[in-house]
Amino acid sequence: MDDEYDLICVGSGIGGCAAAAVAADAGARALVIERADVVGGVTAVSGGQIWVPGNRWARELGIADSAENGARYIDGVARGHNDPDRTRALLGAAGEAIEFFTGRGLALRVIRGLPDYYFPDAAHSVPDGRYLDPVPLPASALGDWAGRLRRTAVWSMGGGLGPGTGDDGPSDPVLTTGQALAAYFLRAALDAGAQVMTGATATGLLTGDGGVTGVVLDDGREINSRAGVVLATGAYDRDPDLVHRFEGVLDDHGTGAPPGIMGDHLRMAAPLGASIWSLPAARNTVQVGFPTGGTDEAGEARYRTHWVMHPHEIIVNSRGERFADESFYPAINAALQQLDGASQRLSNWPAWLVFDQDLAERGVVEVDPERVVSAPSVLELARTAGIGEAGLASTVARYNDACARGRDDAFGRGERPWSVAMSRMATGGGPGNPMLGPIARPPFHAARLARVQAGLGSAGLEVDGSARVVTWVGEAIPGLYAAGNATARNDMGFSAQSGTSNLRGLVQGYLAGRDAARRLAGT
Known part of the structure; x- marks a missing residue:
């Protein structure tokens, strides 16, 4: 890897890869840094759903809906915990972001017969059409990266329920759910010319007169970035101190998130005055489950949600x-x-x-x-x-x-x-x-039972409509972006609606990559 790029994206889930793909597509030299030896992050262990009110696949099925209708649903369920302008900015940009990626190989479909969580009680909820999931694709679509995608068995919600692929599948297994979603976005980034570095942990940010100018790795190496850095690290499930601070109870606590979800984004951005915004813990997604008796790749207890x-x-x-x-x-x-x-x-x-x-x-x-x-x-x-x-x-x-x-x-x-x-x-x-x-x-x-987190946090970095991290007084920190589960959920006001986390990663990654490319071009 070189010592300078145009955009550095920390995290290889949907947010980081989306930002890298957009920036690279515009001609920028983009780098994705992943602390694990495999790529895909929390996206790869998710159900793969994307919640998109008013999406074109639903329209093709004759289902009437709109982004504004979805925003009104969020307004009602969030009960004042969302910023309506940010809700509309996110949902309003979803169509453009998805069209960009479908033009570069992303294939989606409607999950039929799956209503909003709060249908029919909540106003503007719908019985069908808002959930999309990725069309399965062969692992060989990733070329040399096929063996480096995170491959944790999950469950499919579209096209017939069935177990996802684990490590012992055929030589060219079909990827489904979150694995497929992560694969599509990794492929988009690679096809656009972005580079991916695994086994590297970003521990700090470089700054200069123009704002954020790069990252520092755990081995002391510095990598510069002309247009800035995107923090797409996920939440903080694996850090007990941050879980205790923002989620409360720690006894009988576990997570379904992969190792490495340590709250790196908070530690890197906080010294720059970044605003950290938090929901009440009761509005976060925490499920119940129990330890399986086995351990994960980090040697920590593996949990099964119920x-x-x-x-x-x-x-x-x-x-x-x-x-x-x-x-x-x-x-x-x-x-x-x-x-x-x-x-x-x-x-x-x-x-x-x-x-x-x-x-x-x-x-x-x-x-x-x-x-x-x-x-x-x-x-x-x-x-x-x-x-x-x-x-x-x-x-x-x-x-x-x-x-x-x-x-x-x-x-x-x-x-x-x-x-x-x-x-x-x-x-x-x-x-x-x-x-x-x-x-x-x-x-x-x-x-x-244990309380089992799902890779989501009540707290995150506050961002504006271009996914730029803002300070406590609302000013954008030049060159610093965040996407997905690293960001504050004041666009949604709660996390209990399947598909919104993948939506946020996709859209915010798209917005960050687009803004960074424009910043690079001086426009």
């Missing part, structure tokens, strides 16, 4: 009480943040997944005695697990009555259209409520 609820299981707090609609993870996360002011304790944490042998035999949760408590009766299960006995017995009885009636009057489990659609995609469930089934067949089981 985001689709099945019959024969419930989630309870230490009193043995259900506290939210288990089929809708935003409801679970918000309830886990509920504080009891009298005791200064979280009312619903810790929490347990309680299930019976019917679910155990489906293999949904492995009954590992190191992580799962089992007992012949509900009362004995409560005593063994340390859950309130009377509360759990009463809760199971009420839940079983709800199953017999076919309706959960307490929390409406299985009635939200998005939850039902996801459940049927994941489990193949038929008509009726696919998530109700009694906890009746012994032995009974309880697994203490």
Whole structure:
């Protein structure tokens, strides 16, 4: 690698590769720096969805929608936590950004029958047409880079649900979901002439009279950049101090994000006076799950999220009480943040997944005695697990009555259209409520849950309409950009809407690359 480029993009997910592709397409010399030995970042382990109101694929299907309609939906759900102008800037630029990349090989399709999270309750929500996912493509489309794409098995939400490709696929496996999305954007960057450096960690920013002028690597090497630097590092899942600062509870905490998501963007930009903006933690995407017993490439515990609820299981707090609609993870996360002011304790944490042998035999949760408590009766299960006995017995009885009636009057489990659609995609469930089934067949089981982050943070760098990082007084820091999960979510106001993170990375990367190219040209 050389010692000077026109644009340096830190992070090889959708945001970094998008920025590099746009800048390189305009003639700039662009470099993508990735701290891991594989590329794709959090994008490659995502579901691959992109949420785009008013997209042309939906129009081709005769679905009427618009970017403004989507912005009004966000305004209503965000409840004042979004900046409406930034919401409209993001969604308004989405069509242009996507057209740029489809003109350079990106292939997308509508995920049919998948409604907005808050349909039909939220104004301007729609039952279909806003979710796009990548058309599968062979790994060989990446040429020599095919073996260097992050390949963590994930689940496809389009074209028939099925497992993504892992490391043991055929010689030319078909990439789906987030792997496919990451591959499309990596290919766009490479085809445009951008270079990619792996195994290199940026630890600081170089500055001069013109603002940010490059990066410092962990080995002390300096790489200069004429037009600036794009921070597309992801969030901070792997840094316990930052998680504690911005997300709260740390006990029984894990992440589905790959190693290296350490909050590098905050450390590099903060000394320059960058504004760090944060949502309430209850509005972030944190799911529940449990450790698998295995470890990841960094030697840390690997976690499995439990985001689709099945019959024969419930989630309870230490009193043995259900506290939210288990089929809708935003409801679970918000309830886990509920504080009891009298005791200064979280009312619903810790929490347990309680299930019976019917679910155990489906293999949904492995009954590992190191992580799962089992007992012949509900009362004995409560005593063994340390859950309130009377509360759990009463809760199971009420839940079983709800199953017999076919309706959960307490929390409406299985009635939200998005939850039902996801459940049927994941489990193949038929008509009726696919998530109700009694906890009746012994032995009974309880697994203490962990809070599992999804590569998203409540806090991030505040950016303007050109993805330029701004200071606390709203002034752009010359030559410093940010994209995707490294940025503040004041354009969305919440993170609980699938596909918005990939949308933000795509659009902000596009805007950053375009602005950097114009800056280079002096226009």
